[in-house]
Amino acid sequence: MKLEFGNFYVKDVQFGSETKYENGTLTINKEEALAVVREDEHITKADLVIAKPGDNTRIVPVKEAIEPRHRVGGGTIFPGVTEELMQAGNGTTHCLKGCSVLVVGQHWGGFQDGLIDMSGEGAKYTYFSQLQNICLVADTDEEFEKREQQKKNHALRWAGMRLAEYLGKAVADLQPEEVERFELDPVTKRAPEVQALPSVVYVMQLQSQMEESGYNDLVYGWDTNHMVPTFMHPNELMDGAIISGSFMPCSSKWSTYDMQNNPTMKRLYQEHGKTINFLGVILSNLNVALEQKQRSAMFVAQIAKSLGADGAIVAEEGYGNPDADFIACIVELEKAGVKTVGLTNECTGRDGGSQPLVALDELANAIVSCGNVSELIELPPMETVIGELQALARDGLSGGWDNDPILGPSVREDGSIIMENNAMFCGDRVLGWSTKTMVEY
Amino acid sequence: MKKAILYLNQFFGQVGGEDIADYAPEIREGLVGPALELNKQLAGEAEVTHTIICGDNFMGSNQEEAINTILGFLEGKEFDIFFAGPAFRAGRYGSACGNICKAVKEKFNVPVITSMNDENPGVEMFKKEMYIFEGGASAAAMRKDVKAMAYFGKKILLGEELLSAKEEGYYPRGERHQIWLNPPVAASDRAVDMLINKLTGKNYITELPIPKSDLVPIAPAIKDLRKATIAFATTGGIVPVGNPDRIQSASATKWGKYDISETSDLVQGEYMTIHAGFDPAAANADSDVIVPLDALRAYEKEGKIGKIHQYFYSTVGTGTTQGEAARMGKEIAAELLSAGVDAVIMTST
Numbered sequence: 001m002k003l004e005f006g007n008f009y010v011k012d013v014q015f016g017s018e019t020k021y022e023n024g025t026l027t028i029n030k031e032e033a034l035a036v037v038r039e040d041e042h043i044t045k046a047d048l049v050i051a052k053p054g055d056n057t058r059i060v061p062v063k064e065a066i067e068p069r070h071r072v073g074g075g076t077i078f079p080g081v082t083e084e085l086m087q088a089g090n091g092t093t094h095c096l097k098g099c100s101v102l103v104v105g106q107h108w109g110g111f112q113d114g115l116i117d118m119s120g121e122g123a124k125y126t127y128f129s130q131l132q133n134i135c136l137v138a139d140t141d142e143e144f145e146k147r148e149q150q151k152k153n154h155a156l157r158w159a160g161m162r163l164a165e166y167l168g169k170a171v172a173d174l175q176p177e178e179v180e181r182f183e184l185d186p187v188t189k190r191a192p193e194v195q196a197l198p199s200v201v202y203v204m205q206l207q208s209q210m211e212e213s214g215y216n217d218l219v220y221g222w223d224t225n226h227m228v229p230t231f232m233h234p235n236e237l238m239d240g241a242i243i244s245g246s247f248m249p250c251s252s253k254w255s256t257y258d259m260q261n262n263p264t265m266k267r268l269y270q271e272h273g274k275t276i277n278f279l280g281v282i283l284s285n286l287n288v289a290l291e292q293k294q295r296s297a298m299f300v301a302q303i304a305k306s307l308g309a310d311g312a313i314v315a316e317e318g319y320g321n322p323d324a325d326f327i328a329c330i331v332e333l334e335k336a337g338v339k340t341v342g343l344t345n346e347c348t349g350r351d352g353g354s355q356p357l358v359a360l361d362e363l364a365n366a367i368v369s370c371g372n373v374s375e376l377i378e379l380p381p382m383e384t385v386i387g388e389l390q391a392l393a394r395d396g397l398s399g400g401w402d403n404d405p406i407l408g409p410s411v412r413e414d415g416s417i418i419m420e421n422n423a424m425f426c427g428d429r430v431l432g433w434s435t436k437t438m439v440e441y
Numbered sequence: 442m443k444k445a446i447l448y449l450n451q452f453f454g455q456v457g458g459e460d461i462a463d464y465a466p467e468i469r470e471g472l473v474g475p476a477l478e479l480n481k482q483l484a485g486e487a488e489v490t491h492t493i494i495c496g497d498n499f500m501g502s503n504q505e506e507a508i509n510t511i512l513g514f515l516e517g518k519e520f521d522i523f524f525a526g527p528a529f530r531a532g533r534y535g536s537a538c539g540n541i542c543k544a545v546k547e548k549f550n551v552p553v554i555t556s557m558n559d560e561n562p563g564v565e566m567f568k569k570e571m572y573i574f575e576g577g578a579s580a581a582a583m584r585k586d587v588k589a590m591a592y593f594g595k596k597i598l599l600g601e602e603l604l605s606a607k608e609e610g611y612y613p614r615g616e617r618h619q620i621w622l623n624p625p626v627a628a629s630d631r632a633v634d635m636l637i638n639k640l641t642g643k644n645y646i647t648e649l650p651i652p653k654s655d656l657v658p659i660a661p662a663i664k665d666l667r668k669a670t671i672a673f674a675t676t677g678g679i680v681p682v683g684n685p686d687r688i689q690s691a692s693a694t695k696w697g698k699y700d701i702s703e704t705s706d707l708v709q710g711e712y713m714t715i716h717a718g719f720d721p722a723a724a725n726a727d728s729d730v731i732v733p734l735d736a737l738r739a740y741e742k743e744g745k746i747g748k749i750h751q752y753f754y755s756t757v758g759t760g761t762t763q764g765e766a767a768r769m770g771k772e773i774a775a776e777l778l779s780a781g782v783d784a785v786i787m788t789s790t
Contacts, residue, residue: 349762432629
């Protein structure tokens with residue numbers, strides 16, 4: 001499988017009469033873009049707002065982030081999700097780097113939504129403060145979940161994907177500024193000097209805890225709750241085969257943007273042929289029933305062993321209940337003789353004194369830790385709010401609260417906030433961006 | 442100038458050796474023994490105003506009396522920070538430093554700092570409750586150990602950023618927090634480098650050392666269920682509709698108890714779940730799926746169990762820290778014990 005990313009580095013975003021990309025500037029015809037958003041009749045209100053690094057701006061409730069892209073030669077950028085199924089990971093995809101489509105609720109947030117500050121102390125908590133963000137601020141008629149804490153956010157998330165695809169068309173016929181190539185020979189057809197290197201698989205445990213469809217991560221449109229672990233090519237996964245779900249407390253969540261730009265996968269590619277033989281990805285899940293956890297761990301270890309893996313990196317999208325899957329998977333791999341490194345965040349509580357993961361095992365002896373979901377964060381007011389600040393307190397965001405006997409409400413009258421890291425939009429960056437770690441005091 | 446007070450044993454307090462280890466607590470104005478060095482090291486930020494001296498055996502055999510006497514000495518005295526030791530490898534002295542620091546911290550809410558060698562049993566006993574600096578084996582390390590305590594004490598008094606246990610030199614207190622790496626290194630690079638090191642037999646350091654398991658032994662079985670009082674407890678968030686105790690839907694810090702003495706079935710419209718970490722449809726339609734009161738009432742009628750306890754206890758497990766969970770568990774357990782409950786059916790989700 002051979003994939004080329006043709007990259008265009010967006011340094012500025014503005015509105016104008018024509019949607020186009022020129023000299024690092026992405027110009028958007030707002031009405032035309034919003035027409036694409038409104039293709040779904042469930043979208044009742046929609047607007048586009050631009051948020052740039054350094055802006056005195058707070059964005060909440062953020063539901064999803066997507067990198068605008070265009071599949072050269074035809075076909076959707078999210079096969080099996082926005083349009084018909086096709087193979088991803090082969091050919092050329094044009095990418096608008098340095099920018100993202102942020103899907104923001106005009107009013108209503110939920111358990112899985114997060115917050116982004118574009119400047120100040122809060123900016124360091126999320127990756128997206130450094131991007132040119134095209135915020136789709138919208139509302140829907142999905143009355144059934146309006147006041148539910150858990151929301152599928154279907155209309156909004158799909159509108160975001162359509163918008164990303166629409167914006168990607170701006171670079172359909174342009175010459176990329178940079179080309180990234182990703183190619184792996186079939187596992188058994190590699191050069192002897194590559195085969196001689198330690199063989200490594202990357203295990204992604206995607207969020208799949210909900211039994212009802214509509215909340216979990218999708219692989220080619222398929223609910224990851226209904227899959228057993230399978231072997232996949234990294235190119236597929238960077239090229240739109242997986243999309244983020246709408247369930248996990250936000251700092252632990254992997255947005256679709258994160259999946260498209262997976263830093264761990266890129267680093268494994270860099271090492272391929274030099275220090276390791278990168279076999280590919282075992283895609284796994286995080287179902288809640290114990291038997292399903294054991295089944296997935298067993299499948300992962302078997303696939304890794306059959307492929308001849310010497311090493312594995314396991315990354316977990318979530319915390320709490322999914323820690324059991326994370327540890328079980330590492331234990332099964334280690335027992336199968338596959339040396340394993342885990343990538344996760346922790347839940348040690350506001351005082352830092354709680355057990356870091358729900359499940360622990362001494363075989364999990366190599367872990368990279370990306371943060372504490374329950375760290376308390378207090379931030380001053382921002383001049384501009386995109387979305388609705390009250391959502392953080394009112395709508396049950398996993399790191400917000402309407403009232404606390406000691407701390408008061410998450411959102412104060414002056415617009416300052418107090419929240420748990422849990423509500424930072426995709427803040428713990430377990431797919432690899434995190435420059436946070438955990439230390440003991 | 443901020444004020445500090447130092448605790449010493451009879452030996453370092455220059456009263457005498459083992460023969461007068463029964464020496465009762467005493468407080469002196471000014472500096473005795475190591476207080477001189479501490480005062481020098483604190484210079485500019487704080488002065489040591491008093492030295493407390495107590496025999497190790499007196500503290501060991503009359504702990505409550507010793508502590509109360511010393512707390513009495515401190516009553517009404519102005520001080521911003523409290524030091525004890527260094528205790529080096531002396532076990533009784535280490536334990537005394539730990540006990541008095543703990544009591545002073547609780548009563549006066551001031552920072553407390555001590556120092557012990559890693560073989561001093563006081564380290565294991567008290568490291569989670571205070572800053573204990575890693576000290577030398579004997580008094581030869583006096584100057585170095587006092588300097589470490591003073592340096593950190595000054596940082597606290599100045600309100601400076603306190604770094605991790607490893608960076609500062611105190612024993613880890615079991616509190617894990619996130620920090621940003623400086624210089625920044627992405628987790629992807631840390632993970633791949635760690636894996637390459639692990640694969641090639643090189644050293645690597647895990648960022649999450651697996652703590653020792655804290656296992657609770659399984660309780661002995663109930664001999665005669667027909668005479669037993671059984672209670673329900675759940676982390677599944679089952680509450681009367683309206684959530685009267687306003688238990689949080691995630692990261693809970695509250696629990697509630699609800700009278701079910703007149704109830705035999707948790708029906709829709711009267712009970713619901715407020716738990717945000719799972720699909721609530723089934724639990725809202727019939728809360729017995731999480732707190733199976735209907736089934737246990739049937740057992741009660743059939744005489745299979747003695748009776749069901751008057752209340753069921755509920756909180757939410759999702760995102761709830763182990764620390765909060767343990768506290769709530771202890772509070773609920775105390776109620777159950779005093780009510781004579783023999784067994785609990787504890788349900789999670």
